[in-house]
Amino acid sequence: MTQSNDGLVESLARELRLQRGRWGLQSPDLRTRTAAQPLLTRVFGVAPEDSAGEVRRKALTAISRLTSDFPAEMRTAIDYALAISPEARFRTLSERETTLSEALQCSVRTARRRVQEAFNRLAEEAAAEHARLSDRARASDGPEDGWAVRSLESLLRLDTATPEVTETRTVVALRPGLRRIVTRFSLARLPAGTATAPDVQAEVQYGATLHAPGRREGEGHFLHVLDLPRELHVGEQHEYSMTYRIPEGYVIRPYYAFVPLVSCDTFRLRVRFGPDRLPTRVRRFHGIAQRRLADADLPGEPLDLDAVGEVAPTFDRIRAGFAYGIAWQPAAGDARFDLG
Known part of the structure; x- marks a missing residue:
């Protein structure tokens, strides 16, 4: 992996961590939060004129696509951390991690580790998706784009x-x-x-x-x-x-x-x-x-x-x-x- 790819994975991991805050993808400020994350904006396919509901729909669709080949436990960890799962729609990440520990029948500490592992993998998949989008657009990207x-x-x-x-x-x-x-x-x-x-x-x-x-x-x-x-x-x-x-x-x-x-x-x-x-x-x-x-x-x-x-x-x-x-x-x- 090149240094630039490492930087892309790290930047996307940082943006994904911010999405886990508060109500996750159910947050009332999801639109504003995502607008401040240019890498995820591109991966999710969000447009400036999108409504909050449209941003949420696009984010859910992209995450479902990126995690389609993940092990079931990883998908569960992501669903709980982002408050996607109906069983985990709590206000704080710590509450969702506690609920995840019950679903996985493990300690909260282990559940927290499972979330981190799953999001590391998600950041890698998001970086690969971003690179694919960049490759497709590279031929037409001028100084006004990118x-x-x-x-x-x-x-x-x-x-x-x-x-x-x-x-x-x-x-x-x-x-x-x-x-x-x-x-x-x-x-x-x-x-x-x-x-x-x-x-x-x-x-x-x-x-x-x-x-x-x-x-x-x-x-x-x-x-x-x-x-x-x-x-x-x-x-x-x-x-x-x-x-x-x-x-x-x-x-x-x-x-x-x-x-x-x-x-x-x-x-x-x-x-x-x-x-x-x-x-x-x-x-x-x-x-x-x-x-x-x-x-x-x-x-x-x-x-x-x-x-x-x-x-x-x-x-x-x-x-x-x-x-x-x-x-x-x-x-x-x-x-x-x-x-x-």
């Missing part, structure tokens, strides 16, 4: 000569040999008759290099292909940072939104307003439909500026395709923003 985002940290500075955003991402490889990824940045569409969105100035701060000059994808949308320093193994993480600068004189909409296209665990945002141009109101929005970003008055909960004119909201339970961020009411006379 990776997910663990975390995004964004710093939006509005106290500079022109607005600038620094985005720091931690990505995780979902296929072997990942060396190239993409990043996108968009300026909100302004009313007809206003200036065409300018070319955004993009600069890598660290962790990657630009593969080629960025390209437009329609009005106000920019795509950059990044080369990573080296190939990543499956499950390996890497951090990079980019800064985007808006050319002077271009009017923008008064909001910053993150709309993930791939899975992301956490998003942390910090916005620094200029001390002489503080907004009159700031709101935090969480998981709104992307089309709502065109509204003149975005919904959300109010945020207070701190003593240095900043807000720093955090976001979790992130779903692909929905918008997360803040909107603000600019100070009177602040000509940098268009209110729609």
Whole structure:
């Protein structure tokens, strides 16, 4: 077994251990928990738009398939540990292990060992399944595929000569040999008759290099292909940072939104307003439909500026395709923003 396969098995074993927590596959937060596990998401075949019930159904189907050749005792250990078996739908893993010991007529300590042995085997089978999926997709996998985002940290500075955003991402490889990824940045569409969105100035701060000059994808949308320093193994993480600068004189909409296209665990945002141009109101929005970003008055909960004119909201339970961020009411006379 190669080192990369060892790493894949270990990463999947870690994700499977987390699935044993609380109510197992019966947990109310199963959808959110699985979304934060990119390897199992792929093995289970879960899509971002899947409901909680669909995630549970896909997980049960995948585990049944992966364990079809397991000895009966191993399948029983997995069914009890994950609360699949109707006889083991208890709130804690320790309760389920106690019930398993009664079913197997052994001590709790032995039952716990049986669970570990079964999950070691399950991680190996899941790794083999993940490798098969990667092999089938390898021919068509481009820089937009085969990776997910663990975390995004964004710093939006509005106290500079022109607005600038620094985005720091931690990505995780979902296929072997990942060396190239993409990043996108968009300026909100302004009313007809206003200036065409300018070319955004993009600069890598660290962790990657630009593969080629960025390209437009329609009005106000920019795509950059990044080369990573080296190939990543499956499950390996890497951090990079980019800064985007808006050319002077271009009017923008008064909001910053993150709309993930791939899975992301956490998003942390910090916005620094200029001390002489503080907004009159700031709101935090969480998981709104992307089309709502065109509204003149975005919904959300109010945020207070701190003593240095900043807000720093955090976001979790992130779903692909929905918008997360803040909107603000600019100070009177602040000509940098268009209110729609």
